[in-house]
Amino acid sequence: MPRKDVEISEEVEKEQTNTKKKEGEEDKLNRMLAAVLEYISDDEVEEIDIDYILDQTEGLRDWWNQYREKNRKRMEKEIKESLGELSLEELEKIREQIKAKQ
Known part of the structure; x- marks a missing residue:
């Protein structure tokens, strides 16, 4: 089999594996959602x-x-990006809250 055909064949196999994995994840999420909805209803x-x-x-x-x-990392990023917009007083309050936690 020519090298190009092998590469294409491997790529097709990867895509099929990824598709099956996504379908498996989707089935798992559907099952969990159904269980939750069944409970709350x-x-x-x-x-x-x-x-x-x-x-x-x-x-x-x-x-x-x-x-x-994942949400935590997004929140951390949002907080870091917004620090420059805060007043010194607001930053000091945040600093006090952090020190109180430690």
Whole structure:
């Protein structure tokens, strides 16, 4: 088989693998969403317990933690970018809050 054909064949295999992976992730998200909606739409549930949902829905807690970590990085970036716009007084308040946490 010519080298070009091998490269094309490998590329097609990679695309198929990526497609299957995306479909697998989509199926997993659909399953988790269905479990959550089923729980919150249950008329017998008077108070929604987030920890129960996270514990009882396979993979949801891991997904949630990953989502929060991505969101954290975005928030950190937004905060860093906005620091230059704050007054000295606002910066001092933030500094005090950080010191209080340490």
